[in-house]
Amino acid sequence: MFETLRRKTADDKDPRTRLRELATASTVTVPEHTEEWIDETPPEPVARPRLKNLRLPVVVTATVVIAACATIGILVAQPDKEVPPPLPAAVVTTNTSTATGRIVVSVVGRVPRPGLVTLPEGARVADAVHAAGGASDLDTLALNMARRLSDGEQIYVGIPPPPEAAPAPQSKPAKIDLNTATAAQLDSLPGVGAVTAQRIIDWRTERGPFTAVDQLRNIDGIGETRYSRLKDLVTVR
Known part of the structure; x- marks a missing residue:
């Protein structure tokens, strides 16, 4: 019943009122659809500012490295300096017998071991014959067994020296x-x-080695005349 009355009331409206309502409804603004603007520009990389800051140190470092490599290349390319070989030291030659205090003589003839023998300076013919193995009294009759030897001479035992053999050089006797x-040896003086x-030997045994030749004056039996001779x-060594 109420629905019937509502419909009736609506139908009973004034046409003017109805037209006014329609005009009012037509003036309502319908919101237009607007598209949202989206910025599609790609974002700038975050590392780009850092790379810009590092560009200058990198360039400087590369320049230094290139310069160092060039310097090393120049140094390596240079030829090595030639160092002259060390010269041998000068050798001063002296008489062998004087430098070493020994002499070398040749013993030939009737001895068990003929050949070269090395003896101390001041040795005598008897020492050379003994070093060659010895000889009989008959074979040594022609030799002066007490003669002092000099370096480089030759001794003939039991055989005559050849005619072309030069006489043995006479050297100054070495000091005792x-x-x-x-x-x-002292007795031969x-x-x-x-x-x-014997007194000389006893003196050096009791008091030690001689330090000077003039100490012979302290020996009994040696006066000024004998000492001068x-x-x-x-000598004293």
């Missing part, structure tokens, strides 16, 4: 060392007999 001489020779024939 008071600290090493035997009683026989002029004016020194067996008794005086001995001082040039003896």
Whole structure:
């Protein structure tokens, strides 16, 4: 019943009123659809500012490295300096017998071991014959067994020397060392007999080695005359 009345009321409206309502409804603004603008520009990389800041140090470092490599290349390309070889030191030659205190002589003939023998300076013919193995008394009759030897001479034992053989060189007798001489060597000195020779040996045994030739004056039996004859024939080493 109420629905019927509502419809009736609506139908009973004034036409003017109805037209006014329609005009009002037509003036309502319908919102237009607007598209949203989207920025499609790609974002700038985050690392680009950092790369810009690092560009200058990288360029400087590369320049330094290139310059160092060029310098090394120049140094390597240079030829090595030639170093002259060391020159040998000058050798001063001296007489062998004087430098070493020894001499070399040749012993040939009737000896067990003929050939070269090395002897101390001041050795005698008897020492050379003994070093060659010895010889009989008959074979040594022609030899002066007490003669002092010189470096480089040759001794003929039991055989005559060849005609072309030059006479043995005569060298100045070596001085006798008071600290090493035997009683026989001291006895061979002029004016020194067996008794005086033994006194010399006893003196150096009790007091030690001689330090000067003039100490011979302290030996009993050696006066100024005898000392003047001995001082040039003896030495102290």
